[in-house]
Amino acid sequence: MSSQTQGNDSEGMEVPQIPSRLLLVDDEPGLREAVQAYLEDSDFTVDVAGNAREGWELLQQNLPDLVITDIMMPEVDGYQFLKQMREDPQFKALPVVFLTAKGMTTDRIQGYQAGCDAYLSKPFDPEELVVIVKNLLERRAVATASxxxxxxxxxxxxxxxxxxxxxxxxxxxxxxxxxxxxxxxxxxxxxxxxxxxxxxxxxxxxxxxxxxxxxxxxxxxxxxxxxxxxxxxxxxxxxxxxxxxx
Incomplete structure (x- = not known):
């Protein structure tokens, strides 16, 4: 590589990395606020929605790097929300974490069959959620780079x-x-x-x-x-x- 090219690459100061943007969808206000606060304390930018319809609108406005969604929600449940995302090319590869009270083995199997990338049952350890999110984001970054x-x-x-x-x-x-x-x-x-x-x-x-x-x-x-x-x-x-x- 020429010295001129190297000079161009060193041009200006390095800009700090922008935090990953997450979308959190849950109809329980208390849990939603608690999870949002914990994720933001872990240096994520978090958009929140109280149901799947609001979540879909936010997806159109600000494309997140990852979605965390409840399953049991009124009108449109988590499975329908995930199906809607997977049918749209723009969101087909978007990592999705199910965060739900449905914790039976059959529930987890159904979630993975529906296309979620991770399944975490309530009650849960917020630190475990952060680790899951970081792992999925890192895996996506490696796949994109390669x-x-x-x-x-x-x-x-x-x-x-x-x-x-x-x-x-x-x-x-x-x-x-x-x-x-x-x-x-x-x-x-x-x-x-x-x-x-x-x-x-x-x-x-x-x-x-x-x-x-x-x-x-x-x-x-x-x-x-x-x-x-x-x-x-x-x-x-x-x-x-x-x-x-x-």
Whole structure:
């Protein structure tokens, strides 16, 4: 690697890692508040919903890194909520933890058959929940970093980008002029943003720019900070809405 490339990679100060965003869905206010407080004390950002319908709305607004949901809820239960997520390409690979009073072996088997990634029975140790969440997030990060060309994650992100672009189009089929906005991006940040918007994952971006995956992660973190976004989907949506991609 040339010295010029190395110089670009060391440009600017390292941005602190943004906390993982979790979505907690439970219809018991006391338990919901207690679990939220414990998770936030463990350095997670936590969105909360009192039922599955509210949870689904929050999923559309802020894509989380992981979902924690009760099973026994009015109107739409946890199994139906999980099924709805698994049928949507945007949430198909999203880690889901069942946190529920249904603790029989048959209940756990049913939960895993439905597609949950972990099953924790109430009452539970909050520390165990934190460990489960961290393990699932680390496993997802490793899988994403080691993904190869044509991985379903890349295809899913490309599909999300296409849906965002379609949402921005008017009935006439012409994309409206994005509102003016000024964000000071370095040339390398711009390059990373353009490649993220194309649906490339960090490993492929690193290969394109002849740098390390770690450096790409730093640039993506900077982009999150500068745009006020918390996920790649939010970042792409923001960039497309404000004409930041080239």
């Amino acid at each position: 993904s190869s060309d044509g991985n379903p994650d890349i295809a899913a992100l490309a599909g999300q980008i296409a849906r965002i672009e379609n949402m921005l189009k008017g009935k006439s089929g012409i994309t409206p002029t994005p509102p003016p906005i000024k964000i000071d991006l370095t040339p390398r940040e711009q390059s990373v943003l353009d490649l993220v918007a194309q649906g490339l994952m960090n490993k492929e971006i690193a290969r394109r720019l002849e740098t390390s995956v770690r450096n790409v992660e730093k640039y993506v973190s900077r982009l999150f900070t500068k745009t006020g976004t918390n996920s790649r989907t939010e970042l792409v949506r923001y960039a497309l809405e404000h004409g930041l991609t080239q």
